[in-house]
Amino acid sequence: MAWFAAPREVGERLREVDYLADEGIVTSVFLAGALGKPLLVEGPAGVGKTQLAKAVAVASGAELVRLQCYEGLDEARALYEWNYKKQLLRIQAEDDAWDDIFSEEFLLERPLLKAIRSDAPTVLLIDEIDKADVEVEGLLLEILSDYQVTIPELGTITAVRRPYVVLTSNATRELSEALKRRCLYLHLGYPTPERERDIVLAQVPGLAGNLAEQLARTVATLRSLELKKSPSIAETIDWGHTLLALGRAELTGDTITETLGVVLKHHSDQARAVKELGLS
Amino acid sequence: MIGRHVGFVAALREAGMPVSLAEGLDAANALMVIDLMDRETLREAYAATLVKRPMHRAGFDVLFDLWFPAVTSGEGPEDQAERAEYDADTPVEDLRSVLQGLLMGNADDPAFREFVRDMVERFGRVEAGPGRQSWFSYSVLRALSPDTLIARMLNQMLSERGGLPEKLARQQISSNIRKFEEAVASEVRRRIAEESGIERIARSAVRPPVDRLDFLRVTKAELAQLRREVYPLARRLASRLTYKHRRGHQGRLDFRRTVRASLSTGGVPLTTHLRPKRPHKPELVILCDASDSVSSFSQFTLLLTFALREQFTKVRAFAFVDTVDEITKYFAPGTDVLDAITQMTNEADITRFGRTNYGNVFTRFSERYGDAVGPKTSLLILGDARSNYQPPALDTLKRLASQARHAYWLNPEPRAQWDTGDSVATGYGAVVPMYECRNITQLAAFIESTDVGG
């Protein structure tokens, strides 16, 4: 399946589902589809990495299969597992069930296997891969190189239709070179104030254009301070919702002071912002 | 196109970006499916296939602009006249007004780039030696002096000065001025490349990426970048410190064996719950050289210390020049790192005569804080091992190291300079294993190679 015809089309279709992309995003999303390579999206929290995968799925009418990574994630949770309770019950019921218990009926399909076996267009989102242990990368490397899985009892299963694979990472640790080489790479950083204004307008219906503009500029200024945790797009959006709910038409110094907690979560960051922006 | 592609990839490699063969092929494949006439798509296609670390992106862009320069619009004098804002004889003051208008707008405006091109044409050509001309940024920036336009712009943008609106306006203006300066530099490189060949300029145009930057030679701006690199490394070091322990005592349930085993016992036990043990809290004692000879290094180590403090409760940090003081309290989690460093510099008692004296530091440390180092402690020393020819107190250090569970020394000097002059690198290295740690890459390698928690 051809996922997208051209980068420009990616931009249009993502916009239809309210995801505003820039040149870097549309080109890499297009290439991942056209070259059939996984797309590794790396960047700070809340800049739209997960949302991008979801938007690609919706925009291309594909099913989204998500593997959420965490410390301790293993093959049994990522790929497949035998339903051993069911197997035991079967063995207790029938003495000579040994041959039957490693069959489809007892297989618990996990996201990776599901995405490989699916014959409908599928976007496989492997979310926050940096949270998983390094061994998981080895597993992914195997699967992403030939899109097949070998289950000793059942044989080798090869993808009928390659899923569109998106991996995301917050870069809390360096991923292995081997995995990076296999993927196309997209660094998602903070957007330009212009794009962020448009994102806020798309995500917070009813917010006035000039307020969105002020928000975007203020957030850009906050990000230029040396903060422990810079505000993300998600927080700009939250800020927009807050101002709308409070019915504010202007982002004055007082309004900022009052609502700063929405965008800055650390006390020391708030103190720094108050100082640097000359608020009180 | 093929020749250009090959040359470009080679230049990236030469600038320190690790482009594998397979990635080169990916890029070539990408070229087959995109519109080569769309320059920004071309740029992003190369970036997606070849640049896998954000810190390499700036150097990549410089080289891309050299290998794939934007096609000049090729407009003749009539077009210029049509634009009518300025021409080759416009007085500088009027040009500054044009610049002012552009800086208050959007830097992505094509007029912005046109203007940069014209200004480099007009002011960038300078006598570089007898009978030799070349292109320079400074002459363009000096002629137009964008910084001196800031006050005018603020007056024009704001009805009254001060407060938040001024902050925001300043932010926008200075970001546009930076873009202007970058655009001028890039255009100057393009001109030089046009006249004397791309390869020549490419070699000098790219700063080493952050992970190769020498800790002893970082600029202030780069330090901020380094800081962003340090946090994940500190986290990584933190998890290395806890890693072994947890692994050793936890096993995954093997379903197949459980099934088999249960056959002989009539199907019991059905379930086994294995809970991970609580990770042990590692103890870390950091001793860092804060003297001027290593000032950017120590800035960096303080950042590392700070980041580690956020990961562990049981970290104690000490700084020294010729005497040593505990600095843990300045780095309490939740404090602002820059404030902490400033406060520490003002308050901590680490200097007597101002010249580093490792021997005295170890002796004082052992007297005052010796009990900080116990059988569960990892001891991390950060410094250049240059002791101004003072007695090294090797025995004291040896005793401290043997008290600890592990001891490591990170030295920011190139190995080739160890033992020259007043360096006691080998002497100390015999007591505490010493690692060359000049940049992020080496720090990361150190973290991966050491079995800190084992």
Ligand SMILES: Nc1ncnc2c1ncn2[C@@H]1O[C@H](COP(=O)(O)OP(=O)(O)OP(=O)(O)O)[C@@H](O)[C@H]1O
């Ligand atoms: N380009 C964009 N267009 C529209 N909405 C966006 C865009 N980027 C981010 N958002 C919005 O920002 C919010 C945060 O995005 P998301 O959860 O995808 O971030 P993330 O990068 O995955 O963060 P984390 O690392 O914390 O998981 C979402 O509500 C999303 O709708």
Ligand SMILES: [Mg+2]
């Ligand atoms: Mg996410």
